[in-house]
Amino acid sequence: MNQETKTYRKGEIPGIIAINARECKGCDACKRFCPTGAITGMFGTTHRVDVDRCISCGQCLINCPFGAPYETVDPVDEVAAKLADKHVTVVGIIAPAVRVAIGEPFGMPAGSLVTGKMYSAMKKAGFVILDNNFAADLTIMEEGTEFIQRARHALFGEKAEHGGGIGPLPQFTSCCPAWVRFVETNYPALIPNLSSAKSPQQMAGAVAKTYGAAQVFNVAPESVYTVGIMPCTAKKFEASRPEFQSAWHFTKEKGGSAPSAPYPDIDAVLTTRDLARLLKKMKINLAAENDAEGGTLFAEYTGAGTIFGNTGGVMEAALRTAWVVLTGTPLSKIEFTAVRGLKGVKSAAVTLRDRKYGKEVTVKVAVVHDIRANIRPIVEEVMAGRSPYHFIEVMNCPGGCINGGGQPVCDTGSSWIGRVLPSFAWS
Amino acid sequence: MTESSFILKHPLRVRVFHYLLAASFLTLAVTGIMLYFKLLAEPAMNTAMQVHVVAGVVLTMDALAFFFLAFDRVVLFTKRTFTFSGNDIKWFAVLGGYPQKILLHKKVDVPPMGKYNAGQKLFGICVLVGGTLLILSGWVLWALPHAVPHGAASMIGSIHLYASWVLILFLFVHLFLGIYMWDDFKAMFVDGRIPYEDAAEKAPLWVKNDLRRLG
Numbered sequence: 001m002n003q004e005t006k007t008y009r010k011g012e013i014p015g016i017i018a019i020n021a022r023e024c025k026g027c028d029a030c031k032r033f034c035p036t037g038a039i040t041g042m043f044g045t046t047h048r049v050d051v052d053r054c055i056s057c058g059q060c061l062i063n064c065p066f067g068a069p070y071e072t073v074d075p076v077d078e079v080a081a082k083l084a085d086k087h088v089t090v091v092g093i094i095a096p097a098v099r100v101a102i103g104e105p106f107g108m109p110a111g112s113l114v115t116g117k118m119y120s121a122m123k124k125a126g127f128v129i130l131d132n133n134f135a136a137d138l139t140i141m142e143e144g145t146e147f148i149q150r151a152r153h154a155l156f157g158e159k160a161e162h163g164g165g166i167g168p169l170p171q172f173t174s175c176c177p178a179w180v181r182f183v184e185t186n187y188p189a190l191i192p193n194l195s196s197a198k199s200p201q202q203m204a205g206a207v208a209k210t211y212g213a214a215q216v217f218n219v220a221p222e223s224v225y226t227v228g229i230m231p232c233t234a235k236k237f238e239a240s241r242p243e244f245q246s247a248w249h250f251t252k253e254k255g256g257s258a259p260s261a262p263y264p265d266i267d268a269v270l271t272t273r274d275l276a277r278l279l280k281k282m283k284i285n286l287a288a289e290n291d292a293e294g295g296t297l298f299a300e301y302t303g304a305g306t307i308f309g310n311t312g313g314v315m316e317a318a319l320r321t322a323w324v325v326l327t328g329t330p331l332s333k334i335e336f337t338a339v340r341g342l343k344g345v346k347s348a349a350v351t352l353r354d355r356k357y358g359k360e361v362t363v364k365v366a367v368v369h370d371i372r373a374n375i376r377p378i379v380e381e382v383m384a385g386r387s388p389y390h391f392i393e394v395m396n397c398p399g400g401c402i403n404g405g406g407q408p409v410c411d412t413g414s415s416w417i418g419r420v421l422p423s424f425a426w427s
Numbered sequence: 428m429t430e431s432s433f434i435l436k437h438p439l440r441v442r443v444f445h446y447l448l449a450a451s452f453l454t455l456a457v458t459g460i461m462l463y464f465k466l467l468a469e470p471a472m473n474t475a476m477q478v479h480v481v482a483g484v485v486l487t488m489d490a491l492a493f494f495f496l497a498f499d500r501v502v503l504f505t506k507r508t509f510t511f512s513g514n515d516i517k518w519f520a521v522l523g524g525y526p527q528k529i530l531l532h533k534k535v536d537v538p539p540m541g542k543y544n545a546g547q548k549l550f551g552i553c554v555l556v557g558g559t560l561l562i563l564s565g566w567v568l569w570a571l572p573h574a575v576p577h578g579a580a581s582m583i584g585s586i587h588l589y590a591s592w593v594l595i596l597f598l599f600v601h602l603f604l605g606i607y608m609w610d611d612f613k614a615m616f617v618d619g620r621i622p623y624e625d626a627a628e629k630a631p632l633w634v635k636n637d638l639r640r641l642g
Binding site: 021025026027029041042043044045046065066067409410 | 462465469470472473475476477479568569572575577580581584
């Protein structure tokens with residue numbers, strides 16, 4: 001346990017976000033975006049981040065009108081040094097939401113999809129590509145299968161295939177590290193409800209240093225340096241969690257040449273902003289690059305992985321998986337439009353026939369984003385045992401990862417004037 | 428001195444506007460300095476911010492009221508402050524004779540001025556432009572920071588800061604000379620009138636060209 005903090009374990013980065021006292025005007029704008037009330041300081045005074053309450057989502061950072069919040073962890077120089085080291089295989093793990101935002105810092109219109117240009121720029125920088133969409137596909141297979149197991153356990157009393165306990169319903173998604181930390185620090189009783197599946201970033205890191213090192217890169221695991229390229233500041237925190245050293249444990253158990261000190265599955269995390277700085281530092285103009293292919297098995301993925309970056313994307317992908325596994329038939333129409341869109345809480349009910357038990361099952365799902373505004377009634381309902389849902393997707397940021405705290409800061413302002421006007425200074 | 432030897436320099440509307448302006452701007456300057464240098468403990472800083480906001484609203488209301496209820500005075504003031512001649516340059520060359528008078532007790536030739544001397548015109552321009560910028564930027568910073576682009580919010584913060592520093596520095600000069608010219612000070616804060624001889628000496632072109640005897 002860190003001596004100065006109460007909610008971090010040894011090794012975890014205690015607080016990714018801090019506030020520059022020189023830039024802070026004490027205007028309170030950041031407080032309106034903080035999902036946990038972690039920003040302290042009265043109106044007119046320099047604000048501070050209570051790291052024990054902070055979930056590192058970075059919403060304050062991208063919404064502060066004066067640019068006062070900043071990231072405490074900047075791995076750009078370290079990644080640049082690794083890229084320059086010919087003995088290191090640097091794996092760039094690119095999240096779905098990065099490819100529609102990384103064009104902006106290079107003068108391209110907001111929302112430009114630049115997957116091919118990004119592959120090209122990153123390969124030029126020295127990265128090997130592992131598209132996180134590939135890992136998102138892995139995640140949804142795990143998460144969807146886990147949900148089926150929990151549902152069959154709840155409905156039909158099915159036991160775990162390999163023994164052990166089965167988590168309760170509703171199952172919450174666990175891809176969003178800010179949400180996971182929110183549960184851990186605010187509703188620890190609901191930790192069993194979180195899916196036990198790792199996030200795509202963490203699956204990618206473990207795969208890169210095990211299967212990837214042995215079968216794709218043909219190098220020793222310890223010479224693989226994994227870099228999450230994420231739209232999210234909380235991913236920096238997630239990578240520092242001590243349980244995410246699976247590749248080291250695996251290699252050691254298999255008798256491989258693992259060093260005595262454990263290494264993390266993810267060595268560094270660059271936000272979209274960080275990647276732009278890195279490429280500019282290396283004088284690579286992404287906008288001028290031609291499209292390139294990923295070049296490895298790890299750049300192959302399905303549409304289910306791609307939609308992970310949007311609110312509703314994980315749920316839609318999970319429903320597709322659940323449908324096929326439970327019914328044994330392919331979907332005639334793969335879109336679940338009820339879970340799309342920007343409504344704070346979306347819900348849907350899908351009736352399907354479980355071929356194993358020969359019974360119809362109605363799966364009730366909910367999709368929540370912008371947890372500051374929307375999550376508490378949902379979790380209170382679960383805590384009280386009154387939740388109608390079986391599966392709930394939660395993403396911290398409004399709109400999902402595409403609006404994550406690591407994305408380029410929008411210079412065009414936002415439109416929450418309606419929420420500001422009633423309160424002014426005395427909020 | 429007889430009653431007829433006094434002339435009205437500051438009408439009631441101007442004096443009321445100035446009372447509120449002085450009270451609100453001094454409050455804004457003091458609290459603004461506290462906020463900028465972060466001089467106090469957190470609760471006191473919070474109070475300073477709240478007072479700053481209230482004083483800003485008072486200043487805004489005062490400026491709007493004067494603009495709409497005394498539009499003729501606004502036009503006249505603007506016209507006078509933005510009317511220049513060679514005499515203004517000559518006035519600046521000797522700084523109105525004030526340093527010589529105050530520091531050396533010497534009297535030097537000062538070119539004839541209108542109602543406002545060249546220094547007052549410069550101050551007037553700063554008040555008109557800087558005051559408008561301060562009011563507009565203050566409202567954006569307080570109430571609508573997210574209604575403007577991020578880069579603009581930062582720029583507006585800088586405008587607010589620099590405009591306030593210019594006016595605060597000018598305020599010291601204004602206060603000093605206002606008190607130094609005691610008759611004018613009394614006129615602005617009491618009955619609006621100054622001795623004819625004083626006006627004829629300090630603003631001969633105003634007396635000659637603009638004044639007319641009533642009754």
